[in-house]
Amino acid sequence: MLDDRKLAVLRAIVEDFVSTNEPVGSKALVDRHNLDVSPATIRNDMAVLEEQGLIVQPHTSAGRIPTDRGYRLFVDRLSAVKPFSTAERRAIETFLAGAYDLDDVVMRTVRLLAQLTRQVAIVQYPSLSRSAVRHVELVPLANRKLLLVLITNTGRVEQRVVELPGDYDDQSVTRLRTVLNSCLDGHKLTDVASIVAELPDRVEPRERANAAAVFSVILETLVERHEEKIVVAGASNLTAADFSQGLREVLEALEEQVVLMRLLGESDDESSVTVKIGAENDVLGLRSTSVVATGYGSGDRALAKLGIVGPTRMDYPTAMGAVRAVARYTGKILAES
Amino acid sequence: MLDDRKLAVLRAIVEDFVSTNEPVGSKALVDRHNLDVSPATIRNDMAVLEEQGLIVQPHTSAGRIPTDRGYRLFVDRLSAVKPFSTAERRAIETFLAGAYDLDDVVMRTVRLLAQLTRQVAIVQYPSLSRSAVRHVELVPLANRKLLLVLITNTGRVEQRVVELPGDYDDQSVTRLRTVLNSCLDGHKLTDVASIVAELPDRVEPRERANAAAVFSVILETLVERHEEKIVVAGASNLTAADFSQGLREVLEALEEQVVLMRLLGESDDESSVTVKIGAENDVLGLRSTSVVATGYGSGDRALAKLGIVGPTRMDYPTAMGAVRAVARYTGKILAES
């Protein structure tokens, strides 16, 4: 049904349309690619491709453009991730290596990705739920108030103010700090909930009220407050692709943390680059955009995800190459620090 | 030269143009406002206003639109900040009061401001240089590495990894922590530089190398790293005002921290609302936008600034009212916490 030449035609249509942003006709195809057939033959092939729902023509007597399904087939079977040259990879690595703390790593990553792909880049902070506690700190702030600082092995610092039901003295704070550190240190954040549940036994009865307040804030911070932090860069790149009137909706969607989480979160395989095309993103308002994403991490396991958002008319091979390369080197940097 | 009626005409032109986005003609003016004169009279007035550079016509035989100078005069002499109703103020207050830490306060503030004004909102984090040290914490991370955590009285937490030249033991870290806290606690960040300069005398000689590394990072963090953090929200509101092709440049400018700093930073008076119109912002690419900004703080002194960015064609009285109200209540929340 779809022989090799028809697939080649589809590939050519996608490539031409991506680079010119104009519907591509049969004559232009045979000229620009060295297909050894006549335009009429191509037209027949095109008719079949259109019947399959892989391409459409915007209006009668215009060239064809790929549909979401067409892009999907292109990505799955007709294209390969474009690898980066060694020079490019070295540039990426040195740029990221200049970062001096976690915030800076994430910031540099998202900007780099936006610049490389000329799309909107989104990067999720290394996830709380997959990292481990490295240190817990309690800082007396004022009467009946403590600042709780949680430091993870990914260098992330979480802070919350705790309001205590009763007064405290320095000794009790020190004791509590010691208990927390000895019990939580090195444990995965996912296990913290069950550990904290058993902690009250290890605290003197008269201090339990205050301790309980601290414990509940820890749980809130780590468990209930699932909103992972996500940063965005390169929104101005959206103006290049003419979204006619959808631009507003795209910008609005990109400001919603929840939407970004869903965009990144739905992919199953964490180590490879996944592509969601057009309506495959069931986010309203992003029906005409594609998402290229992957997981990244400091070791073998993925800590979080990053990716790009752009028009469905996108240079997928290059975008996938950039996402993969950036994810790899960001993970490397995180592992080293 | 500019009598009362001419000023009233200017005011009417600004108001009409802001609400309709169409050049306003003499006939429409007398209809919509109750000026007891004929259109011809208005035309004469308009000619004078145009001669003064306060209004222009986009093309011959079109209505007039205000120039930057026209808006300037309007803001300075023809309009009053529009106060918010008590209901609105209560809504603002309760919305902000729900925040549970500094990040959340800032996040809520910027979103609120964007929503109230339907413009792009920018909020600067409470400035380091005007707050005081509340606590310094040193956390052993790995061999020859410490995590330095600085906590300010505005609830802001700064973190940096310190690479030490030599090994350390727990005791030396504890001593250093004690010294730092006793010397820096409660001092303004602006004074920290001079205090730190004298600190080496209070450290044992064999620990000076490590201590010096920590001191230099403190200085870097507080002094050299001037990039104050700024958050932006409501970029999608830019699509409502049609910037024709300048949209890309505006979006690009809004992603540059440095540009945002300049936008907010140039106003002298910190307690009142300042307005920069069009080319008064000497930032390239923001020539057709206006900035309405003010300082906000937890007490009598301003800690940082916040404001909005929008097209010069903006409802200034309402925008100024919103900026003032939000600044006031955000400051109040910060003072309470």
Place this chain on the structure above:
DNA sequence: CCTGGCACTCTGTGCCTACGAGTGCCAAGT
């Protein structure tokens, strides 16, 4: 100083035509 009248200058719109790109289909060739 205000007002009504008048001529003038634009822009925007609708309509028509011509043109060109591109297709679909068919009959003929390999």
Place this chain on the structure above:
DNA sequence: ACTTGGCACTCGTAGGCACAGAGTGCCAGG
């Protein structure tokens, strides 16, 4: 069975033109 050339058909785009409408500037009169 597939490919090819030819041909008619469809539509979107661009240019030309006339026309209406909005708005102005100016002038003479109140």
